[in-house]
Amino acid sequence: MATTDGDSATASQRLDKDTREKLVTVVRHTILLTWSFIVLFPLYWLASMSLKPPGQANSLPPDWIFLPTVYNYIQLFQDSGFVAAFANSLVMVSASVVLVLLIGVPAAYVLSRYDIPMERDVLVWILSSRMLPPIAVVLPFFIIFRELNLFDTRVGMVLMYVSINLSLVVWVMKAFFDGIPETLEEAARVDGATQFQGFRKVVLPAAKPGIFSVAIISFIFAWIELLFGLVLTSFEAVPVTLFVYSFIGSRSIEWGMLAAASTAMIVPVVIFLIAVNKYLAAGLSFGVVIKE
Amino acid sequence: MSTPTQTETTPQSTFARLRDLWNDYLPYWFMAPMVAVMVMITFFPGAYDLYLSLVAEPTLDVFAADFVGLRNFETAFTRGGAIHSFIITITVVVSALLLETVLGFVLAALVAGVGSDRAKSFYRVLFIIPMAVAPVSLATIGRIMLNSEIGIIPYVINTGTPFAAPSFLSDVPLLTVILLDAWNWTPFMFIIFYAGLSSVPKTLIEASRVDGAPMWRRYVHVIIPYMKPVVFVATLIRLIDLFRTFGVVYGLTGGGPGTATQLVSINIYEQMFINNQITVAAAIAIVYLVLVVALCNVIIAKVGFEGVWD
Numbered sequence: 001m002a003t004t005d006g007d008s009a010t011a012s013q014r015l016d017k018d019t020r021e022k023l024v025t026v027v028r029h030t031i032l033l034t035w036s037f038i039v040l041f042p043l044y045w046l047a048s049m050s051l052k053p054p055g056q057a058n059s060l061p062p063d064w065i066f067l068p069t070v071y072n073y074i075q076l077f078q079d080s081g082f083v084a085a086f087a088n089s090l091v092m093v094s095a096s097v098v099l100v101l102l103i104g105v106p107a108a109y110v111l112s113r114y115d116i117p118m119e120r121d122v123l124v125w126i127l128s129s130r131m132l133p134p135i136a137v138v139l140p141f142f143i144i145f146r147e148l149n150l151f152d153t154r155v156g157m158v159l160m161y162v163s164i165n166l167s168l169v170v171w172v173m174k175a176f177f178d179g180i181p182e183t184l185e186e187a188a189r190v191d192g193a194t195q196f197q198g199f200r201k202v203v204l205p206a207a208k209p210g211i212f213s214v215a216i217i218s219f220i221f222a223w224i225e226l227l228f229g230l231v232l233t234s235f236e237a238v239p240v241t242l243f244v245y246s247f248i249g250s251r252s253i254e255w256g257m258l259a260a261a262s263t264a265m266i267v268p269v270v271i272f273l274i275a276v277n278k279y280l281a282a283g284l285s286f287g288v289v290i291k292e
Numbered sequence: 293m294s295t296p297t298q299t300e301t302t303p304q305s306t307f308a309r310l311r312d313l314w315n316d317y318l319p320y321w322f323m324a325p326m327v328a329v330m331v332m333i334t335f336f337p338g339a340y341d342l343y344l345s346l347v348a349e350p351t352l353d354v355f356a357a358d359f360v361g362l363r364n365f366e367t368a369f370t371r372g373g374a375i376h377s378f379i380i381t382i383t384v385v386v387s388a389l390l391l392e393t394v395l396g397f398v399l400a401a402l403v404a405g406v407g408s409d410r411a412k413s414f415y416r417v418l419f420i421i422p423m424a425v426a427p428v429s430l431a432t433i434g435r436i437m438l439n440s441e442i443g444i445i446p447y448v449i450n451t452g453t454p455f456a457a458p459s460f461l462s463d464v465p466l467l468t469v470i471l472l473d474a475w476n477w478t479p480f481m482f483i484i485f486y487a488g489l490s491s492v493p494k495t496l497i498e499a500s501r502v503d504g505a506p507m508w509r510r511y512v513h514v515i516i517p518y519m520k521p522v523v524f525v526a527t528l529i530r531l532i533d534l535f536r537t538f539g540v541v542y543g544l545t546g547g548g549p550g551t552a553t554q555l556v557s558i559n560i561y562e563q564m565f566i567n568n569q570i571t572v573a574a575a576i577a578i579v580y581l582v583l584v585v586a587l588c589n590v591i592i593a594k595v596g597f598e599g600v601w602d
Contacts, residue, residue: 028406031402032399032403032415035419039422046432046436056442058439060441102325107327110318110323111320128589129586131532132333132535134538136577136578137333137337143350160526163575166329194315198314199318220423226542227561234465239333241427244429245431245543248428248543265426266426267431268423269425269426270424273421273424274417275418280420280483281486281576284529285478285526290524
């Protein structure tokens, strides 16, 4: 075999490989940019519709160039119903997040550190609360809430939001605590700290990123919830999702205001999501994936 | 020197005893509130649904109720449209889950292979954004963009292609629901798979690359087996949440046209609040509860949690 032949073969092979890699890169970015477009276009469309003056909002062919106006937003925020519902949601969802952390985080700590009998069953039981479809759960609560005067109250809604997120908090935080070495608290106990002090002053600070991300994920899940508001409120404790839905339900839809209300609901959540995007995967995958 | 009297020590030792009680039984105090809430949200609704499903009319005195056996179940499955709604739900759950899993994995693999770190984090942040969209807002987007008269998508199809656009909300409502859900929740699969792919040891990939295996074989024989726990958890969580689907369908089609998109959750809602058939609604809810919880438990038992925790 001639060496030159062999050399040229490898050279042409290498060239082949280079062009192939370039082609792969081009295809890769084409697909990714297509998906980016699919992700962004509906959001752009919603936002642009909310910024179009009435009359231009749903003209076809669409006015690609238009003078943005905040008319719809002014209308929306002058509507006392929207402001009240937005404030309601903010208060109820925030309170539920604080409460679910107070209940879920200590329990997750115990599940992570102690030998609980039938631990697996306990964890599956906790997860099963998420398996229960809310529609099947809401009927008993509808009736009991009427008896206990919790119907259409913020307290009642906070309790329901806690029920949505408790399993999430326990599972995610258990995974986080599992990842924190036990020697940390042992060292604190040697220094004379009680068990509780060890938890509060050593473990909790170490678990801060987890608590932060699970708080925001819980916030989002409660923020987007519609069904409980639909069934368990009527006037006083109406969440913002229900208010936005009422636009859809009305006979003649005010498209511009509907788009504005829907956009206003999305914006804070997008900011939260981008803020926690680093921890998001670890949180959502319940500890299977510890880090990137 | 007088020895401390009883009155002097008692308050202190009471406090100490309380503190000891707190510290000695810490795990119990820590678990108790969660267990209380869990009992409230799992056992109570199940038991109450069961009671409702067996009576003619709910009464304040549970034991005074007029029990009617399985009549409500019979009504639900003969005239309540329960069978239809179960079939619709399973169709949506299975198709959406498949679509989101495959799409999420492909996107994650494509992004993981991007050369530049800045492009990588750009795609990663961008792709999670649809998760921020509430079902109600998603329904709004669907109604605006797919509307036969004012929607941009039918307009583009009608003017830009030789095809006539279907009426998305009345001709292919189920497909529309599935596609909207995939838009909304593929990001969930994407972000978990992406993190999973990033956690595959580099040495493992290098070794298979040296062997000269083509890319698809690397995925089938090395990467996917390594990621099995990740894939399992992601699909299980998504499966559980898909059974909860309500808001987007309620806002988009309200279960219609007719009963074309009447998921079980929509059906129960209608029986309950529109037809005022609370007991029939409870019967459907019971069947749904049992099916969903049983299915999830079978999957967990079958696949096992080996490698998922501990």
